[in-house]
Amino acid sequence: MNAPTPRRLAPAVVLGLCSYTHDSAAALLVDGELVGFVEEERLSQVKHTRTYPAKAVNWLLGQAGMTADDVKVVGYNFHGLRYLAAVPGSVSMLFSATTRGRALPRAGSFTKIAARAVRRAVTLQRMFPGARIDAIAHHRAHQLYAFAASGWEDAAVLIVDSLGETQTTTIAAARQRAPGRPQVRPVHALHDPASLGYAYGAVTEHLGWRRGDEEGTVMALAALGDPARFRNLFEVAIPLTRDGFALNPSLFLVRVLSSGYPRLSPRFAAATCPPRDSHAPIEQVHRDLAAALQERTDTVMLHLARLARARTRARRLCVGGGVATNCVSIGRIIDAQIFDEVSVPPAPGDAGTAIGAAAATYLDLGAGPLSGVAGTCYLGPSFPDIERDLSAWPGLTSRPVHGDEAEFLAEQLASGRIVGLFRGRVEAGPRALGARSILASPLEAGVVDRLNATVKFREPFRPFAPMVSVERAADYFTLGQEAPFMSMASGVTELAWQQIPSIVHANGTARLQTVSKEGNPFMHAVLEAFARRTGVPVLINTSLNVKGKPICGTPAMALDCLASSGLDGLLLEGRWVSK
Incomplete structure (x- = not known):
């Protein structure tokens, strides 16, 4: 039978x-x-x-x-x-x-x-x-993703955003009950109207940039200002409390979930400056306001990190939520050595x-273990079999790359070309991490000005992030831990100041991405090949897009970016496309 x-x-x-x-x-x-x-x-x-x-x-x-x-x-x-x-x-x-x-x-x-x-x-x-x-x-x-992405056995989890139902800030203790079975236990929460994301977005809008999109521009502008001018105002506007922080409703008006209600009071404008039109010149008062906002954000985030350590006793910290994209604040937490290590997932928003x-x-569901989340960022579509028809992009030509692609790309970069890279699966999150990137040599004179003016079409004060092989990171950066998802601002060494000052922002930091052979074998090989040619294992890495457009997820988007910008060429799935 x-x-x-x-x-x-x-x-x-x-x-x-x-x-x-x-x-x-x-x-x-x-x-x-x-x-x-x-x-x-x-x-x-x-x-x-x-x-x-x-x-x-x-x-x-x-x-x-x-x-x-x-x-x-x-x-x-x-x-x-x-x-x-x-x-x-x-x-x-x-x-x-x-x-x-x-x-x-x-x-x-x-x-x-x-x-x-x-x-x-x-x-x-x-x-x-x-x-x-x-x-x-x-x-x-947010909590489950931030912790699962870290791959750690236990950690404190700090989520800071604008609004999640009514919560704006939460602290949780997380652990792996068994391999692939993460568990988060909430231990503290702040509710609206105490919202750091709400406050940062409000000032971003006041300064003339798009709330929910261009907070990073304000963070960059902050390095050019003097926070002392409005320091006292922000201490009143965002006071620290024993349990976190609050927003002063006479300066930050309480939230109404409708675009018809402004976030800042007339009193705030009278104490700082009138709202700036997006096309108006940037004046010193705008720089100083951005600087004071960023300084207060750093202070609040450090306070919250200390609360997370006290409430959980954990030695590692996972950070998520929209405010976790503020790489300067994350860098401040790392520098303060409140935790042994800090992790931000590739898509913290x-x-x-x-x-x-x-x-x-x-x-x-109580089913099996979770897998494939820890340490991964290349999670979207890939296009290995692309169309070779460029008739929609007159003026572009394409040819296959013969031989070692990493050596070819390193040669283009070492010769001073600014190159788009479209290879493999799309990255998760707001940062290009070597799959949909624009790459350039940090050794080229005027490269930052050229990138901002003719490639990205954005404000001239915006910095560009460096990517470095993980083995050589300590030669140039003082962060003291890996930063695979470009989410942390690091100080720089004297060698960086001497060799690659183009990647150092006005505040003496750089938003760092460390690249390991395991994490991205191709980009690691490119960095090594570039170092053999130039002696420097560092490249400028920014997202494959222009201002106002999303990162290019498809070949057509990448070709549009090449055709409409000052890129010198595009390495598109083994083909070299140029003008």
Whole structure:
């Protein structure tokens, strides 16, 4: 008698979504393994798109050989009903003259968003009729992703953003219960209106840049200003408390979830400067305001890091949320030696919560271990079989690269060319990490001015990040730990000042990316080949895009970037494309 054939269990297919909000993205887990992750903007060409990530989802399902019917659970990165927790506190604001005018609009706006989130869950249910829709608390998604991406056994987790339902800042103790089974235990939370992301965005907008997009420009501008001019103002505006910090409602008006309500009070403008038009000249008052904002942000982040150490007793720290993209503050935490090591995931902002929501949902199923998240950033689509037809880009020519591609690219860079690189899978997160990059030699005179003026088309004070082989990092940078995802500002050594001053910002730091042979074999080989030619194992690395456009996720986007900018050439999946 034949033994019965074992019944094959259907795979646990979990889709994680960041949708209907900025930085739309999707991630897919199959039996706990991360199949992939991609931000919708990399495929749609719409920066910070809020739409449902249809292109990202279609690519992920195609990558796994599946359809929407195979999805068992959808993890959504917001828990809509939790917005209602803001209503009682909003009503209590009626009793203060400072907040009275916003109390009812604030309560109404949070209620409206809660109802909208419920409707979105219904929409997702129609798209995936055979799946369960799980609403995941926003900060839980951040926490799980930040910790899982570190690969550590235990750590404190600090999430700082603008708003997740009502939470703005959370501290958690994290550990691996077993290999691939991360667990985060919340130990502290701050709620809106105490929001560092809200404050930074408000001043960014006041200074004439796009809130939610160009905070990095303000961070760069800060190095050119004197924080002392507005230091006292920010001490009043963002006071430290025993449990964290607060926002002064007479300067930062309490949040209403509607674009029709300004964030800063007339008192703030009177104490600083009028709002700057985006096309107006940048004056010293704008530099000083940015400097004071950044200094206060550093102070608050250091205070929060010390709270995280005290509340968890952990020796390592994972940081996530939108404010974690502030590399200067992360560098300050590392320099303060509050923790032995600090980790920031490749996608610390909201896009990365698609991975976190998928992970939370999968772990809640009680299935097998989670895998493929730790230390990985090259998670999006690749295009190994590209079309060779360049008729849509007249003036461009293409030829195959024969021989060693790393040696070829190093030779182009050593000769002074500025080169776009499109190779392998798209990176996760806001930084180009050697898959969708613009590369240049830091030894070329005037290279920063040329990059800003003719390639990126952005402000002349913006710095460019260095990438260095991990073996040689200590020769040029003082960070003292690896920085694989370009999320930390480091001091520089005397050798860096002597050989490559072009990568040093006005504040004496550089936003560093360390490259290991295991993490990116190709870029590691390029750095070694460049060092053999020049004696310096450092390259300038910036994202393959121009200002206002997303990082190029497709070959067509990369060719558009080459054709419309001052790039000298593009290494596109083994082909050299030039003008």
